[in-house]
Each structure stands twice: as structure tokens, then as C-alpha cells.
Amino acid sequence: MTRLMAGLALGLAVTAGWGQISDGRVAFERAEHLRRGINLSMWYAQAGDYSAERLTTYTTPEDFRLVKSLGFDHARLSINPEPLMLDGRVDILDPAAIARLDKTVAEITATGLVVILDIHPEMPFVEALGQGNDPVIRFLKFWTVFATHFAATDPKQVYFEVLNEPHIEDSFRWAGIQSRAVAAIRAVAPMHTIIATGNRWGGVEGLLELEPVRDSNVIYSFHDYDPMTFTHQGASWSTPYLKALRGVPYPSTPENVAPLMEQDADERGKQELIKYGAERWDAARVDKEIATAADWGARHGVPVWCGEFGVYKTYSPPAARAAWLHDMRVGFEAHHVGWAMWDYQGSFALVSKANGKTTVDAPVAAALGLMSVPE
Numbered sequence: 001m002t003r004l005m006a007g008l009a010l011g012l013a014v015t016a017g018w019g020q021i022s023d024g025r026v027a028f029e030r031a032e033h034l035r036r037g038i039n040l041s042m043w044y045a046q047a048g049d050y051s052a053e054r055l056t057t058y059t060t061p062e063d064f065r066l067v068k069s070l071g072f073d074h075a076r077l078s079i080n081p082e083p084l085m086l087d088g089r090v091d092i093l094d095p096a097a098i099a100r101l102d103k104t105v106a107e108i109t110a111t112g113l114v115v116i117l118d119i120h121p122e123m124p125f126v127e128a129l130g131q132g133n134d135p136v137i138r139f140l141k142f143w144t145v146f147a148t149h150f151a152a153t154d155p156k157q158v159y160f161e162v163l164n165e166p167h168i169e170d171s172f173r174w175a176g177i178q179s180r181a182v183a184a185i186r187a188v189a190p191m192h193t194i195i196a197t198g199n200r201w202g203g204v205e206g207l208l209e210l211e212p213v214r215d216s217n218v219i220y221s222f223h224d225y226d227p228m229t230f231t232h233q234g235a236s237w238s239t240p241y242l243k244a245l246r247g248v249p250y251p252s253t254p255e256n257v258a259p260l261m262e263q264d265a266d267e268r269g270k271q272e273l274i275k276y277g278a279e280r281w282d283a284a285r286v287d288k289e290i291a292t293a294a295d296w297g298a299r300h301g302v303p304v305w306c307g308e309f310g311v312y313k314t315y316s317p318p319a320a321r322a323a324w325l326h327d328m329r330v331g332f333e334a335h336h337v338g339w340a341m342w343d344y345q346g347s348f349a350l351v352s353k354a355n356g357k358t359t360v361d362a363p364v365a366a367a368l369g370l371m372s373v374p375e
Contacts, residue, residue, distance in 0.1 A: 024216045024301070030159065030193040031219050031303035033114045036368070037074040037340030038067055038350060039308060044101065045078035045120040045164075055100055061107045063344070066351075066358065068111040071371040075113050076307060076340045077104070078120035078164065081142050090142040093149060105150070109157045116195060116340075117150065118307070119143070120164040129177055130168030136177055139163075144184045151189040160185055161195040161307070164202065165223065171199035171209055182213045195305070197221040202307070204293050212300050222293050223308040227252070229276040230324065234315030241269040248273070250320040251282035283327040287334065294335035306332060306339040310348035318363060326367035333369075341368060 043058050044050070067075060084101065086094040108115045128135035143162075150158060162181045166174045182194055196218050198206025207222040225231045230252070232238045233245035244265040249256045257277035261270055279285065290306075297304035309328050311321040325341070332339045342348045350368075352359050 026217045027193060027219055028303050030156070030217075031305060031338060033156070034074050034116075034219070034305050034338035034340070036072050036370070037076055037114075037116075037338070038072050039076045039078065039340050039343040041078050041343040042346045043078070044083075044104075045080040045118075046122075047080075050080070050083040050097070052096070052100060055104075059344070061111075063351075063358070064108050064111045064113065066360075067344070068113055069371070070360070070365060071369075073114060074116060074338075074340065075108055075344075076116040076118050076161070077108070078118050080121055081119055081146070082121065082125065084146070085142070090138045091145055093145060098149060105153065105158065109154070114157050114159065116159045116161050116307075117146075118161040118164055118195075119146075126163070126166060127168065129166070130170065130173060136180075139177070140180055140184050143181050144188060147185040147192070148188040151192070153192075155189070155191040155193065159193045159195055159219070160189065161221065162197065166197065166199050166206075167201045168199065171206065174199040175210060179213050182215050182218065186215055186217075191217075194218045195221050195307070197223075197307070204289060207293055207304070208296055212302050218302065220297060220302055220304045221307040222304065224289065224293075224306055224328070225309060226289060227276055227279070227281050229272050230281065230316070230320070231311045233312065235312050241266055241272055244269055245273070246315045247317055248276070248315075248320075249317060250324045251280070252276050253280055254278055283330065286324070286327045287331040290328070290331040290335050290337060294337050297337075304337055306337055308342040309339060310342035312347055313349065314347060322363040322367040325364060329368050 040059055044055070047054070064075070079101070084093050084097045086092040105115055105117070129139060147160060150160070162178055168174050178196055182196060185192070185194055194215065194217065196213055197220065198208070198210035200206035202221060202223045204222050204224060207220065210220070212218070212220070228239070228242065229245065230248050230250050232242045233248040235242050244263060245260070246263060248260065254277040257273050260273050265273070293304050293306070311324055313321060329339070341350065343350070345351050345353060350361055350364055352361070
């Protein structure tokens with residue numbers, strides 16, 4: 001029996017309850033369940049604290065029910081792989097850690113939401129992939145163990161995302177790593193949909209230089225925070241020139257950014273503001289960028305999905321934030337591209353929590369075309 005025939009036989013044996021062996025249609029069918037989503041961030045990744053107490057209280061089944069009631073159909077769950085490794089071993093999952101994640105995945109899917117298991121490591125983990133073979137081998141071993149663990153889940157409800165925002169120097173190298181990761185996942189999870197992405201922080205530019213992998217059950221992700229001068233104004237963790245920006249408007253014109261030249265921004269910041277104004281970012285400009293990603297998918301005959309977009313809320317004018325989110329959402333719908341907003345309750349949040357109460361940002365919800373906000 002050839003390796004291909006053996007793989008097909010394994011797929012039929014393991015997944016007899018899930019339907020037929022996938023062909024090119026399955027990815028498009030699965031993409032239809034990724035129309036409107038939200039990122040569950042700062043929880044199983046980017047948190048620092050992965051204690052049982054925090055994991056069980058930061059986001060709860062009540063949140064999942066709220067997400068579903070608002071009209072979302074999927075949630076992207078960011079997962080730092082390292083806390084799942086027993087004593088740092090990539091080939092063994094920590095029993096307590098994976099049990100908590102199992103419970104979370106079950107609770108999310110119980111609401112009817114699709115969940116994307118997004119491998120979302122810290123920077124050193126990602127950057128090491130560009131620096132030698134050992135980190136790549138560790139990454140592939142982790143995915144084999146992780147995908148094996150979740151292979152018994154319903155592939156219509158649980159999708160695997162290879163890596164959040166790869167950013168290594170050689171895009172060709174990343175393409176090779178990703179192809180190997182897809183093959184490793186497929187070997188143990190024949191029916192699950194995989195989400196792949198381009199290099200360059202997973203943006204549109206990285207998507208355009210990517211060749212699709214040799215697997216038909218794959219959806220291709222891109223992240224879109226352009227223009228960063230608006231969406232990341234005041235962000236302390238990003239490019240230095242953004243830190244001093246406040247009150248940057250949207251849409252942009254040379255005239256409405258001119259007053260911001262008096263801000264305490266460095267020379268780079270001022271030049272970026274001038275550029276932002278001159279580019280006249282508006283609904284048409286946003287639509288053009290989304291169309292670029294959609295066109296790539298059409299040329300290659302594969303589905304595309306925007307896994308992240310959003311506006312840092314601390315220093316952005318609320319009306320401008322809502323306007324940009326609205327234009328993005330309309331653009332996605334016009335080009336039949338599903339999306340997941342960043343994020344549920346972080347610094348780009350849809351909701352805020354205080355004194356045991358969760359409050360939905362009504363203008364943001366409206367901009368996203370969601371159902372009426374619960375009282």
C-alpha cells in the first residue's frame with residue numbers, strides 16, 4: 001500500500017463519523033463558518049499568568065454565550081504552546097494544562113461556535129524558527145502531539161492555525177516550515193481544517209508572496225491593521241514613533257492631520273502623519289487593501305480569512321475607531337472574506353469588565369454589524 005493510500009485509509013478509519021475525505025470544496029465549506037469572529041486573547045497566550053485560577057476566571061462560559069448571542073460564529077483562541085509542555089518537553093503535554101484547555105474548547109463549541117486553536121507563542125519562540133533546525137524540529141514535534149490530542153474533536157468545530165504572525169528573515173524558509181507543519185498535522189488529523197499564513201507578521205504583503213501548500217483543506221489567513229498610524233496610535237509595544245501619537249483621525253486628509261503636528265512626536269512620527277493624511281485613508285482605500293487579499297485567494301482557488309484587525313482604543317477617537325471598523329467589516333463582506341476582530345476584552349476590546357459586569361461597546365458592536373447589544 002502506498003503512503004497516500006495508507007493515509008486515506010487512516011482518514012476513513014479514524015473519522016468515519018465526520019464525513020468524506022476532504023477535497024477542495026471542504027476548505028470553502030469550512031470557511032463559511034468563519035464569517036464573523038472574535039479573538040479570545042490575553043488568556044491562554046500573552047498573559048504571563050497561566051495559573052488555574054486566572055484561566056478559569058478571566059474568560060468564562062458566560063462570555064462564550066455572550067459572543068454567540070451577539071451574532072459571532074467563531075472564536076480564535078490564542079494559545080502559547082510553552083505552558084502546555086511538560087517540563088519544557090515538546091513531546092509530552094502537561095496533563096493539568098491540557099485538561100484545562102480541553103474544558104475550554106468543549107465549553108466554546110458547546111455554544112455552537114467554531115473554535116480556532118491558534119498557536120500564538122512569545123517572540124523568542126517564533127524568531128528561533130529562523131535561526132536553526134532544532135527549533136523547527138521542536139515546533140513540528142509539538143504540532144504532532146498537539147494535533148494528535150485534538151484529532152478526536154469534531155473537525156467541523158475545531159480548526160488548527162499553524163502559527164500566529166510568523167516574522168523570520170527568509171520568507172522562503174517560513175514557507176518550507178509551514179508546509180512541513182501542515183504535513184505533520186495532516187498525518188494525525190486527516191479531516192481537520194488547517195489555517196496557514198504568510199511571513200511578514202502575517203500581513204497582506206506576506207500573503208501575496210506565499211504559494212499555497214499542497215493540501216486542499218486549508219484556509220489562508222492575513223492580519224490587517226493598516227494604517228498603523230491610526231490603528232496603533234499610542235501603542236507602547238509597537239514601532240517607537242507610534243508611542244506619542246494621540247487623537248489620530250479617520251478618515252484621513254492632509255487637513256485633518258495638520259493640527260497633530262504640534263504633538264510631541266518625533267520626526268518619524270510627524271512624517272508618518274503627513275503620509276497618512278496624504279494617502280487619504282477612507283472606505284475606498286480600506287476596500288482596496290481587502291480586495292488585494294481576496295484577489296490572491298481567487299487566483300489560487302483557495303479561501304482567505306482575516307484573523308486579526310482592530311484599533312487600540314486607549315488613544316483613538318471612539319467615533320473614528322467605530323468608523324474604521326465599520327469600513328473594514330463592509331469591505332470584508334463585499335469581498336466575501338470572513339474575519340475575526342482583535343479582540344474580546346484586551347486593549348482593542350469589544351467588551352469591558354468591572355464589578356462583575358460585562359459591558360459591550362455598543363458603537364463597536366454596531367460597526368461590526370452585530371445583533372442588538374443585550375441590556
